[in-house]
Amino acid sequence: MAALESLGDYGSESNSDSGSESMDFQAHLKPLGDGGTIASLQNKMTVNSAPIVVANTKSLLGAPLDSTTREVTYNPKYEDLFAPEVGPQHPFKTKQQLAEKNILSGYVEPAHVNDFTFERxxxxxxxxxxxxxxxHDASLSSTKLVGNMVELEKNKGATVFECKMKREGDKRKKETARDPSDIDSYLGPWAKYADEKTTMKPTEEEQEELDEIVAKRQKKGKSGTEKSVEEKSTLHIKDAxxxxxxxFLHAPQDVGVNLRSEDPPDKCYMPKKLVHTWSGHTRALSxxxxxxxxxxxxxxCGMDAKVKVWEVYNERRCLRTYLGHKQAVRxxxxxxxxxxxxxxxxxxYIKLWDTETGECISKxxxxxxxxxxxxxxxxxKQHLFVAGTSDKKIVCVWDITPAR
Incomplete structure (x- = not known):
């Protein structure tokens, strides 16, 4: 209360209109029930804290929103957001493209289907x-079926779980009774069916079909082994x-190494750098x-069905290529x-080649x-050779000596 009294004294000591202001202040002192007073001051200054909003005439007029707009500076109405685009209709769009869409791929309606119903x-x-x-509205008592009407009438609208699949085996009956007490006729659970056939011999028609299949397989197998590629070779240097x-089979004399020495060197060293890379095969080497x-x-030799001979010294060229295999050389x-x-x-095929001339001597x-x-x-015994084949055998019956 002391603060309010001092505030009243402050108003009374004002130089300009001190009397009127003091009277106004005293007039707004109201008594309270407990004997006290409260002062309500009337402030003549008004402050507006709301932001300045400029009304947009587009929203008021209901003009449609441009679909290419990425930023909207006002709050449009629902009708403005989903209004159709302004302009003529596209003349080359199909009916599906012109249909109403709420997603990119079409129109989606809200629905609830449990997993079992959907799978059924x-x-x-x-x-x-x-x-x-x-x-169709699921709240209605009747359901609407769409699709193949012939099958619909045939199955009377039954689902796949309601339809009973009639199997041929259900109609089969045992030849004998299932009563174990009948020792003479009872054969146990392994008894034959009434229409069961136990003959292993095929009928005449089945035998003809089997014979045709076997003949085709044998013919196919023979054609795969009897046909061979024509052998040839290519010399890659100017003069043979x-x-x-x-x-080129003659050892070079200008390499500074005794190539025909039978004695091993005194010391052997691990290679420390790559000397040369030969490239010429189009697939992996074997x-x-x-x-x-x-x-x-x-x-x-490589998986490109080629055999090549290379120089190790001098220019390290590819000297000759041997072609004679239909598939990869192993x-x-x-x-x-x-x-x-x-x-x-x-x-x-195993083929014998002359290294110098490139001639295929035999196969x-x-x-x-x-x-x-x-x-x-x-x-x-240089006229004999052995081979390990895919049937897990080592064959040693070949003689490369030409027949006389």
């Missing part, structure tokens, strides 16, 4: 071609012989072999002097895939 109708429609119309009449004694040539092997080599391919087959081949190491 899906299986029914898949099996019989009809199902309950999903757009040098000025002294020597072929085997490489060094030329015996000199090792100045490298023979390689293994190769030189004879003791390197003048000939064998190539084994997945086409079930052998056991109608099995040869996985590896090897000449007999003895000098007097």
């Amino acid at each position: 109708e899906r299986r029914t429609f898949t099996s019989y071609g009809y199902a309950i119309d999903p757009s 012989l040098d000025y002294q009449g020597r072929s 085997a490489i072999r060094w030329l015996p004694h000199t090792a100045h040539l490298l023979l390689s 293994d190769i092997a030189f004879n003791n002097d390197g003048s000939r080599f064998l190539s084994a391919g997945y086409d079930r 052998f087959t056991s109608r099995k895939v040869p996985y590896c081949v090897k000449f007999n190491p003895d000098e007097d």
